[in-house]
Amino acid sequence: MAALPPNEQTRVDMERARANTSFDVSGVRDLLHGSYGFGWEAHAKLLTVVSREAVVNKAGRPFMSREERYKTGQAVIDRFNELRVEHGWSDEQLESALLLTGEILPSTLHATAFLPVILRQGSDEQVRHWGMLARARAIIGCYAQTELGHGTDVAALETTATFDKTRDEFVLHSPTLTSTKWWIGGLGRTATHAVVQAQLVLEGKRMGPHLFIVQLRSLEDHKTLPGRTIGDIGPKAFNAHPATDHGFLRFDHVRIPRAHMLSKFAQVTRDATYVAPPHAKLSYGGMLYIRAQMNLGGALTLAKAITISVRYCTVRRQGRIGPDGLAPAVVSYPSTYHRLLPVLAKAYVFNIVSRDLLKQYDAMSVRLAEGDASLLPETHVALAGMKVLVSADVLAGIDTARRAMGGHGFSEFAGVGALLAMHTPAVTYEGDNYVLDKQVVRAALKAHQLVTSSGATPPRGSFFSFLATQRPVSLNLGDTHDLAKLLQWRAAHVIAGVVRTLHPNAPFENDPGAEARVSRAVTEAFIAARVADVLARTDLPGGQSVRRLLHLYLLTTVETALADLATVVDPVALRAKVGETCKALLPDAIGLTDAFGFTDWELDSVLGVHDGGVYDALWERARKSGFNDVGKEEQATYKGHISAVLRRGSALAAKL
Template sequence: MSSGISELDQMALDIEEARRQTTFPVELMTYYLHQGKQNTEKQREFQRILLKEPLFEQATYTFLSRDERLYRSTNAAKRLLELSNEHGWNDEDREDFQNRIGTGNPLTLHFQAFVPVINTIGTPEQSRKWIGAVKRHAVLGCYAQTELAHGSNVLALKTTATFDRITDEFVINTPDLTAAKWLIGGLGVACTHAVVQAQLILAGKSRGPHLFIVPIRSIEDHKPMKGVTVGDIGPKAYGGFATVDNGYAMFDNVRIPRENMLMRFSHVTREGLYIPPIHDKLSYGSMVRIRVDIVKSGGWQLAKAVIIAIRYCTIRRQFGGQPASPSSGNKATLETQVMSYSGVQHRLLPLLSLAYGCIVTGQDLARDYGELMDGLAKGETENLPQLHVSSCALKVWCTRRGADGIEECRKALGGHGYSIFSGIADIFAIFVPANTYEGDNYVLSQQVGRYILKQLQGVIKNGKVPSPTVSYLETLLDGTDNPFVFGGPDASVLNHDVLLTLFGRRAARLAVDLAKQLESGRPWSDVNMECWNICLAHAEYAVLKQMISRSALLESSSEYAPLANVIRQLTNLYALSTICETSTATFLSTLTIAPADLGAIQAHYRATLANIAPNAIGLTDAFDFTDFELNSALGVKNGRAYEALWAAVQNNPINTEEGRQKFQNAVKKITNVNDNIEFSKTSKL
C-alpha cells in the first residue's frame, strides 16, 4: 500500500474501527450476559487461573494422538480437583471453570451426571454416603444408560437387576451383547462406580428401568471388579470428545447390596415389596437436568463460533475497492471487508441473535429447573411435565440450530475455515453429538408433540386453560384461521406483541393440523415430521417469549437500561430471521402469514440487519471469551489473524528439522530410483 500501512496492520486497524462503531456499553452487556458484575469478575478470575495452567491449553492438544489427548486430559482432571481444593470452589464454581476450559475430561460426567443423579434420585442417606465418598475422591462415577442396541427407547433396555431375597442383593446382569452399556462418558478408563439403568426384576416380573449404583473398578488397584468387563470404545466422529473416555461395560451376575438401588421416589423393601413413586415421571428429573445443561452451554458454544466468524470476516478483505478508513491514515484503495457484504450479514448476524436468545433462555430454564427440584423435594410434582417438555423442545432446537449455525460460521471463513486452527472444527465436533445424546432429537420431538396434543384436547373439548408452557393454544379460541392482518403501529411486524402472536398462532395451528392428521387415520408412526415441526415451533415461541420478556425488563431497569435498544434489535432479528429464513414454510403453510405480506416482512428483516451490523463486534466482544478460550488463530481479538495462523502452523511437527528429515527419507525412496539423480542432472530438471 502506497501509504506505508501493511495489509497486516490494516487488519488490526479494521477491527478497532469496528469496535468504535459500537453504540452500547460493552462491559455492561458482559455483566448482563454473565448475570451480574460479581459473577463476571468470578469468571475473569477463572480466566486468569486458566492462563497459568498449561494442562488446560487446547492448542497443545492439536498434534497429539487420541490416547495422548486422553492421558493428558486425565492429568488435567486431577489438576482441576487440586485447583478446586486450593481455591475452595463449590460445585457451581468448579463447573463454571470446567466450562471455560472448553473440552471435557474423564471426570466431566462424574460431576454433570453421576453426582446430580444420586442427589436427585437417591435418598438423603444414600446421598450422604456416596457424595461423602465423592468429596474424598474415593469414588469416581459415570451414568450408564445407553446400550449397544438401545438408546432412546429406555423402556426396552435389557440390562437386568434381579432381587435376591435370600441375600438381600440385586444381581446385575447383561443378557447378551446387545445389552452392553455403550458410549458412557467416564466409563472407559476412569470410573470406579456407575449409576446403571437396569430393568428391576422382582419375583420374575419386570417393574421397568430403575437406577442402581454398581462398582466397576477396585478403589485399591483400579482393576475391573469380578464379573465386570469394561473398556474404551475408541475415537469418535470428527475427532470429537477425544479427551473423554466414552466406554463400554458388561455385567456377569454382579451382586450389589439392596441399598445400592436409588430409592428417593420408588423403593424395594427387605421382603421384596415394590413401592412405586407418587408420579410415574419423577425419574425424568435427572434427564431434565442434563438437557437444561445442554441448552445452557449451547448458546455459549455457538457464541464462540460467531465471535470467530464475525471477527475474521471483519478483517478479511476480498474483491471490490473502497477508500481506507480516514482514522487509519491510509489513503490507498482497499478491497471490501467481507463482513460488509449483505450475504455474509444474512448468514452470520441471525446466528448472533440466536446465540443471545439461547443464552438468556438457558439461564431462565436453569432457574425454572432449580425451582422444580425445590418443589420435588416437598413432593410437588405439578410442574414436572411442562418443564420436561420445555427441556426436550429447547434441547432439540438448541442443538439442531446450534450445530447448523456453528458449521455455517466455519463456511463463512472460506478455505481457512477448514484448518483446525480456525477453532471452529473443534467446537462443532464437541457440540454436534448433543443432537443424539440425552435423547435423540427426533424421538424427543414426539414427546413434545404428545404433550401439546393432550393440552390441545383440553382447550378444544373442555375450554380448559392450557399450561403456561403452551399458553399460545388459547389463540385458537378466537375462532379464526385466516392470516394475520398487518397495518398501523399496533399491528406492525416490529411490535413484540404482534411477533409473539404470530409465533403462537403458528405453533397452535401446527398442533391442530397434527390432531387432524391422526383423526383422519394416519398412525402415530407416520407423523414424525409433523411432531418435528411442532417441536421447533414450540421452542421458537418459547425463545421469542423469553427474549421479549428480557427486552421489556431492560427498558425499566435502573442498571441495564442502556442495553434495552440493542437487545430489542436482537429480538427483532431473531424473530424476523426465523420467519424469513429458517421457518418460512410453516408460517406460510399454516396461513399464519399471507404470502403477499412476506415481501414487507423481509424488508423489515433487511433493515434490522443493517441496524445490528455496526454493533456486531461489540456484541461478540461482550461474550468475554479470551483468545486462550477460543483457541482460534482466525478469531484473535487484535485482528492479526494471518500472523496467528502462520505461528500456529510453525508448531507442526512435520515442519521441524526432524520432521522434514523423516519425510525427505520417505519421498527419496520414490524419486531416487531408475538413475533419476543422473537423469535430473542431464535433463536439467
C-alpha cells in the same frame, strides 16, 4: 493503493470497528452472564486462574494422539482438584473451571450425571454416604444407561438386576450382546464406580428400569473387579471428545448389596416387597438436569463460533477496490451479514432463555424433592423442545459461522471446527432429537384437544398458553410484540393443521414431517414469548443494539416460517425489514460479540484474535505446526516412497 500491508491493516480495521460500538459493552456482558450462574466478576476471576495453568495446553491439542489427549485430560483433572483445595472452590466452581478448558473430560459425566443422580435419587443415607464420596472424588463415577442395542428408550433396556432374597443381594447381569452398556463417558479407563440402569427383577417379575450403584474397579490398584468386562468403544467421529474414554461394560452375574439400589423413591424391602414411588414420574426429574445444562452449553459454544467469525469477517477483505484503495470487508456484503447476524441473535436469545429455564428447573427440583411433581410436565416439555431446537440450531449456526470464513475456516487453527465437533453429538444424545420431538408433539396434541373440546383457556404464562392466540388482524413488522404474537398464533395454526391430517391408525403417515414441524413451531412460540418479555424490560442494557438484535431474532424466525404464514406475512416487506435491521446492527457487530467476554485463551482461534491480527496469528501457528521441522521423517518418506515413484516415473517417461 492501501497504505498498509494487508496483515497490518487488519489491526487497524479491528480497532476502528471496536471504536464504533454505540453502547456500553460491560452492561451487556453482565446481562449475558448475570441472570443465572456466578455472574461476570466471579467468572472472570476463575478464568484468570485457569488460563495460567500450562497443563491445559490448548495449542498442543491439534498435535496430540488420543492417548495424549486422554492423559493430558487426567493431568488437568488432577491439577484442578489440587487447585480446588488451594482456592477453596465449590463443586460448581471446580466444574466451571474444568469446562473452561474447552475439553470434554472423563470427569464431566461424574459431575453432570453420576453425582446428580445420587443426590436426586438416593435415600438420605445414600446421599450422605455415596454423595459425600462422589463430591470429594474419593470415588470416580460414570452413568451407565445406554446399551449397544438400546438408546433413548429406557423401558427396553436388557441389563437385569435380579433380587436374590436368600442373600439379600442384587445380581447384575448382561444377558445378551446387545445389553452391553455402551457410550458410557469415563467408563473405558477411568471410573471406579457406576450408577447402572437395569431392569429390576423381583420374584421373577420385571419391575422396569431402576438405578444401582456398582463398583467397577479396585480402589487399591484400579484393576477391573471380577465379573465386569470393560473397555473403550473406540474413537468418535471428527476426532471429537478424544480425552473422554466412552466405554462398554458387561456384567457376568455381579452381586451387590440390596442397599446399593438408589431408593429415594422406589424401594425393595428385605422380604422382597416392592415399595412403589408416590408418583410414577418422580424419578424422571433427575434426567432433565443434563438437558437444562446442555442448552446453556450450546448457547456458549455458539457464542464462541460467532465471535470468531464476526471478527475474522470484519478484517478479511475481498472484492472490488473502493475509493479508499481497499477491498470491502467481507462482513459488509449483504450475503455475509445476513448469515452472521441472525446467528449472533440466536447466541443471545439461547443464552438468555437457557438461563431462565435453568431457574425454572431449579424451582421444579425443589418442589420435586418435596414430592410435588406439579411443575414437572411443563418443565419437561419446555426442556425437550428447547433441547431439540437449541442443539440443532447451534450446530447449524456454528457451521454457518465456519462457512462464512471461507477456506481458512477449515483450518483446525480457526477453532470453529473443534467447536462443531464437540457439539455434534448433542443432537442425538440425552434423548435423540427426533424421539424428543414425539414427546413435545404428544403434549401439544393433548393440550390442543383440551382447549378445543372443553373450550378451556390454558393458564397465562404456561407452556401451551399460545394455543389461545387469535389470528393477527394486523401486523407491524417493527413491533416485536406483534411478531411474538404471530409466532404464537403460527404454532397453534400448525397444530390445528396437523390434527386435521392425522391418520387414525398411523397418525403421521399423511404428513411424515409433521412431528418435527410441530415441535419447532411450539418451541419457537415459547422462545418468542420469552423474548417479548425481555424486550418489555425498561432496564435492558445495550440500548437500541440489543433490542435490534432480539428483534432480528423474531424477524428471521418468521422468515423461516414463511411457508406457514403465507396468508399473513408479505415476504418482500419482511425481507426488507430483515435487511434494514441487519444493516443498522452492523456497526455494533464487534461490540455485541465482545460482550460475551471471551479471551483469546478461551477462543484459541487464529481467526478470532481480539486485536484482528489474523494473518500473523495464522502464519505463526503454521510455522510451529508439528508436521513441519521433521527433517528425519521427511527424508524417510522421501527415501521410502516418493523417490520410488519418481524413479518409476522417469523410467516410464523415457518410454513415452
